[in-house]
Amino acid sequence: MSEAYYRKTPQQALEAQQSASTGLTDQEVASRRQQFGPNKLSEGKKKSTLQVFAEQFKDLLVIILIIAAVISALSENVESTIVIFAVLILNAILGTVQYLKAEKSLESLKAMSSPTAKVLRGGARVEIPSADVVPGDIVLLEAGDMVVADGRILENFSLKVNESSLTGESEGVDKTEEAIDADQVALGDQKNMVFSGSLVTYGRATVLVTGTGMNTELGKIAALMNQTQQRKTPLQQSLDDFSAKLAIVIMAICALVFALSIFRTGMGVLDSLMFAVALAVAAIPEALSSIVTIVLAMGTQKMAKQNAIIKDLKAVESLGSVSVICSDKTGTLTQNKMTPQKVYADGSLLEGDDLELVNDVQRLLLKAALLASDATNNEETGTSIGDPTEVALVMLGEKFGVNEESYRAQHPRLGELAFDSDRKLMSTLHDIDGVPTVFTKGAIDVLLDRSKWLLTREGKVEMTPQRKEEIARVNMELSMEGLRVLAFAYTELEAVRPLTLEDEKDFTFIGLISMIDPPRPEAVQAVADAKRGGIRTIMITGDHKVTASAIARQLGIFQDGDQAVSGLELDQMSDADLDVRLDKISVYARVSPEHKIRIVNAWQRKGKIVSMTGDGVNDAPALKKADIGVAMGITGTEVSKDAASMILADDNFATIVKAVVNGRSVYANIKNAIQFLLSGNTAGIFCVLYASLMGLPVPFQPVHLLFINLLTDSLPAIAIGMEPARKGLLDQKPRDPKTPILDRTLLGRIGGQGLLIAIVTMIAFYLGWQGGDAVLASTMAFSTLTLARLFHGFNCRGAESIFRLKLSTNPASIAAFFAGVVLLALVLFVPGLKDLFLVSPVFTLANLGEMVGLALLPTVVIQIVKLIAGFGKAKD
Template structure:
């Protein structure tokens, strides 16, 4: 087997190119397809649905419920057994569906290749599916083509390629051809390489494919994404920790209650087991996972209306803890288009909008920008084709009502010298006022050195050293502001003839035009708002350090005392050195995908919840690594959208700040919902433990507790999740991600409120005992607990009293209370249901007693909140 194409030496490469000038034969294509496989990117391994379903039963709390179901079956409690198994299967199905929906694939990476590619095979130009392109193929590229594989240029006709999907930068890259002289070939030079996923914006070229599929630069990014593991959100960690500790506590308490039931009250083993089952069902918040998912889903719907589309439900609450936003520059903080800023002509430095057409040098500056350009611009719809810097010049002309098409027709291009990255110049020949004139634009250092005169409003004057130094000083000033500077010059010719490189001398220098990819107007306010909320914004870009720092300073990211680092600087640093300087670095320039991951990881090592924004393929690994990856919905590649947790439908950085506010609100609502669920469960636990210690009958059948936990409790919990965001959330600092959701204050409220509810419930139990024995007592306790927890839903809407929160500010809470009451009445009075849920008949006196006892805890809590509020 021959060497892989992408690993061959220059001599091997040139030898094969010479031996196959007409491209590969059909037999060679087939051999290489077998050797390298199709031009596709690998998919990640997926678990089967059956495996995913079974994994849902690994949780310790689920195992406890399974044991409870088995014990219920042994005690011939059919109703409880059926309900418990139904709950477990339903939760497993929901968990499996949620995982499948959340699973990310790399299918969009494959879509980065165009459907077809033009290749030369057997001396014939043919179009083949991109998947069939193999190393060694000769691919023909033209303007508008998407590059389907990495390749080395062997023939180049002014090729310019947009590599923004890989580098993140909108500026086109000029390419060179690989020299056929084997002594001069330089395979390590990327200037004669094109890369998969890039777009040809100008010119054409013949390319020898060197790598396909996972061996391309795009494939390396795909592999990097596969290696990057997504981190659990703070809520996931907190709930996992809570579940584990709760399971241990439940098993310990169940064992104690089982022993007490046998030795203290002399119950039989099966009856004692029923006490343990009741306690397990009371303690396990069966609906907690579903409620959290529903609350998160409600939050995502609200955020979607504000142009923040959440792909990962679990990531919603992480937004509230975000303390660092690592943002890409191009297309995220900036507008992703070049715009003329300042011009210099006739000794004056002025804003582009202040250009004066009556001034001869300034008018000629605009004329050269129009005529010595290949781009096109349609002001009607804002569409453009060509190099962004040339488009910016056309937009400047349009601002002065100069029609590009008519002007070019009036001054047709007679000859041209195309732009060349070595010359750094582009020249075109036109008739201006009957005089053949060479118009040239390019790099200032080249063009200024070839100029012998300077155009002023008084006419051409000699280019002295003083005038040359003045122009260079202006260039330095503009460059320090992060602006890209183009120089313009003209030369009267002796006639209309073919141009030579020798003609690009003895110019009359006309002036300078500076341009920049400007910041989004809303980015400045968004960065300031983020700072108010205790969130640090970091710029990470592939642009030059000076340009990036200038933009960052304009937006408010780069502050006094901050510093900027380049990718080279990062490579020279160890992780320990980076950790030390990290708080002072606001800008990272000229960075690679690996650098971005390293920066995100460094902030995560400091315990920060990190958001990373971006739109290019090069951003995808860091988007996946970050706690919250944010992709651009309009300009973003499909790869970045797949890797992200959130997509901005409007590409507006300010939308991130609004999403953070919603994330904080969602977290607060989840915390309130957990308080509601666990305080209710605590009341049931205390009742069961009390009955066991006092030798009483079981106060609740397992089916009672499942009814409360899954039905009547779910409605208020969901309503709490719909609570509107309170004002001032952005003025608070991000919460500590290490802080458990069940902090000391919440645990105290859960226990205190649970005890407050348990007292009237046991009072109802004793009333039932006096009326009609254990069956009536269990029904009275069940009804009182259900109604008390429905009332308790109003207490858990927020820290303030219901009067300050407002009854009508969350109509869902009223609907949840009404729905819960109707469900309770149905269980108590509809034949069949009362049998299934083991409820006995109650009269009006019993109902009034239940209502009074159930309302008492809420009355006490609301009075306490009113007093504390005052």
């Protein structure tokens, strides 16, 4: 059955509407899945493996190495030429494999955060992955959902959809179920259709799927697009800039060394070229880019295992700088398991279990609670669908044996005004004993202002100021206990007709139902940990200010001297006033989307890096505005997930703090890996420059330096990237994002440690040079530099000494060291490899002992310095 069948035939759509109560059978689903395929968009033409491989040779530093290989060939150093090209090809293969792995990881992350759809299948309402939706499915849309397929609207309840992804118009489009021929009107005017990729911003609807995958309007756009490359992170851009500048410096120094070798030392052209080649190879950190990518990839995988799914790689770097977390309360700081508590009706405040359904007011309150909500709860399976607040109302009915579905079937919904955060109300129309009755639930302050009467067991009485004051007092009492309170009211219409916002007035007030969402136990500790790490936690919620403050105090967010501000109070503040009070405000209550953006803006004006959490449609603008937008993976709407840069798979605030720690750890590991790689390269540069200036033979062959940079150095650098997060990370203040990764302190360490390694390397060179044997001297220098850099890997694991870090905490570092030693031993003692790497045939065990002792010396010195510094800090 074709997509056009569903879209163009109103009569068939009406027939489908009549059968919409059951949905497709399993056989129909299987048949259509086979016919139409999965509901996925083609990602355009992907790069072939060969293209990816070829791109590995575009880097300027790689080009310099290719030039070095050519020069090596001209000097008849065939072995070095072969090894340089072999290593370049190996590096290109590794880069290609890493690219393909990254693509695969990205696809798996996309799958973890892909949209789901609520559909009718075999008479039951089920939630399925968007890829499993097929033409003919009946999809149930609600505010906050992403539309996962094109479809014709069968039933419409004030549906409004944002179609900016298709039309470019940001204003929402009101929808209708009236039949319109899709080929006769423009896309934006097809009011009876919804389109894949658009976002439901208001209301709800029942939709018949007409097109999936590439057969959607979004699919037509996807067919015209080529694959978009992922943007580089700020760290990667910084390293690319560093590499470009380094390449220019290398070429300039190589030219200088070449000139000095010829004119000052009288070397031949080929020997001088070999000096220049050796210097170029020594200076180029061939593994730097791939190491950073690998460390970032390992960091994101670790975060994913801890329920923090990173959508945007730069979020990993930014996490270490977060200094303010603006967190939604419900489900993030609390358990998102609302349970009914006290009830106020007919002038009495009762426990929920003590309701008496013989009381007309209490019975009507329960009826209004069940009818003016959409949630369902399955006691047998323990699963519920819907807003947690509405689930609590359903649970209240179940305490008295009232099944919400059968109850709603007795009083069908004839009209609806869906809830939105601006009105703070939801209204539904029903036939109650032949009278069209509108039940409304929402914020107590809004409903009290719109109520003219109060329902009592004697009937309706006038809502006097005194009665309003009494109800407000009860609400305040409940709120002070940290309870969330919903108010209920009703009004009667003369006849059944479409509801308008004008109908939400002249209410008869019924009563209050309170509920509680208890704080997560782990959130209390997480807030304390964040505070210790210099991170301020701010609660932003739609609850009443008093309720929010009570919960915030339990969590440790609200302290003595702190302030709580409502959205109304925030409106009365100028930006200057807000800036003055900002540091004192810990709780924002009854806020709108505009308020959330304003709060984020205010903190950013102070130079803070802000993380914002949220799960609703109204949170999306603030999530986008924040430096790190964090969406809820379980309760979050697709709109919020789309706007966020990180998704919490467990909706837990504690996971944010873990992610911040991991972000700090990843950045520290990258910095330590860079220190390790560049300090080793600096040692090689010093050695080559010294030999050139002193007229000594070249201390290393290019093949020696490539072996060190790409093989023995890569393993310890990756191991450093696997260093576990240290407890002390939360004792540090957030990192200033403006501070460059190669700051003066790091450059000083790189230079100092590189000089230390260079000194012992040149001592080894002189030991081998005593008899005038240049090959033995080169072998001794190469072996000492290799082993010294392997030992140096332990120094770069962290700022503390290895005795405090302990070898056992990072087994990968030990494995990397021994793997490097084995590789070096193979080069020194295996006959074929000895010839390939130009190892001296007279290299003895005595030379080996000298080399090991010298190679260990820099690490001993560095560890002694760290111990002394550690003792100094301990005394402080």
